[in-house]
Amino acid sequence: MLDKAKQMWELQKKARAIQKELKETEVEAKAANGLITVVFNGEQHVQEITIDESLLKAENKRDLEKALQQAIAEALSRVQAIAAEKMKAIAGDLNIPGM
Numbered sequence: 126m127l128d129k130a131k132q133m134w135e136l137q138k139k140a141r142a143i144q145k146e147l148k149e150t151e152v153e154a155k156a157a158n159g160l161i162t163v164v165f166n167g168e169q170h171v172q173e174i175t176i177d178e179s180l181l182k183a184e185n186k187r188d189l190e191k192a193l194q195q196a197i198a199e200a201l202s203r204v205q206a207i208a209a210e211k212m213k214a215i216a217g218d219l220n221i222p223g224m
Contacts, residue, residue, distance in 0.1 A: 136215055139214070139215050140215055143211045143212065143214075143215065144168075146167070146211065147166070147167025147168055147207070147208055147211065148166055148167060148168050149166070149167070150166060150167035150204075150207060151164055151165070151166055151167075151172060152164065152165050152166075152167070152200050152203045152204050152207065153200070154195075154196045154197070154199035154200035154203065155196060156192035156193070156195040156196035156199070157177075157180065157188065157189075157192035160176070160177035160179065160180055160192070161174075161175065161176050161177070161180070161189075161192045161193060161196050162174070162175040162196070163175075163193070163196040163197050163199075163200045164200070165200045165201065165203075165204050166204075167204055167207055167208060169201060169204050169205070169208075171197075174193075176189070176193075180192075
């Protein structure tokens, strides 16, 4: 019983360390030939959005919206992959079949 409690404490400690690491991780994605940049942290929070002034015209509205969607989707996908990879280490320690 004491071994299980110690294991759980160690797993919680690892999870906290990974959470801190994710918070400090930044992922950048670009769209519209680099004219739009989106930065997320590992917790999937937007840190920065940069849009080149040349895109800030009424006639570019639709293209701007589409490019923002692409950049955000790419950044989120990367962040989720990083988080999943880091959490895989903890899941392996739990000895859950199939993980």
